[in-house]
Amino acid sequence: MANNIEDDLKLAIDKLGKGDELALDVGTGRARMAYALAKYGYDVVSIEYVINILKKARESTNLVNGDGKIVFIQGDAHHLPFLDESFGVVASYNAMHHMKDYKKAIDEMVRVCKCDGKILITELNESGKERVAEMHSQRGSHHESNIDIYDVVSYLNTAYNIKGEVYNAEYIDIFYSKK
Ligand SMILES: C[S@@+](CC[C@H](N)C(=O)[O-])C[C@H]1O[C@@H](n2cnc3c(N)ncnc32)[C@H](O)[C@@H]1O
Structure with missing residues (x-):
């Protein structure tokens, strides 16, 4: 059983496994996914x-991260500054619910993913939402998430016929698929 939400990240990254392709986070x-990808050998x-x-x-x-495997770019997920099919892996860890329009962000992720690339997206499940809301309320801030992984899955399926596997971890749900 995971002690905290970050422990579930290991389960997500294990779906992908090690590799040396170019990955987009x-x-x-806080770059937890980016760092995990770099540790698994990806250029991020x-x-x-x-x-x-x-x-x-x-x-x-x-x-x-002394090996310089992560390049940080300020940019908008709704308008990714990359050519089509640039990345072997596109990933996002608990970020889709922060997007103004998660469907547009997914459109962009699919666009920049190579035709034989891999997609790894996680979202908070009900326990994760409660845990994060509790952490925020202790800090005097507020956190809300109006979507879950099944919204992401349903969009990928209907818009792109991408059907992957959903794995339910303790605090997050993990979607993994080949494009
Ligand atoms: C909860 S954090 C995700 C956690 C993170 N993936 C990690 O590995 O630590 C969500 C992030 O998405 C960012 N974000 C929200 N809208 C965005 C957008 N349109 N483009 C890029 N980043 C965005 C937020 O600023 C925030 O830092």
């Missing part, structure tokens, strides 16, 4: 909207 935040490009969050992510991963 969308909504990098991280996209984050908020410059201060991006700076912090860069500083924290610099301490542990």
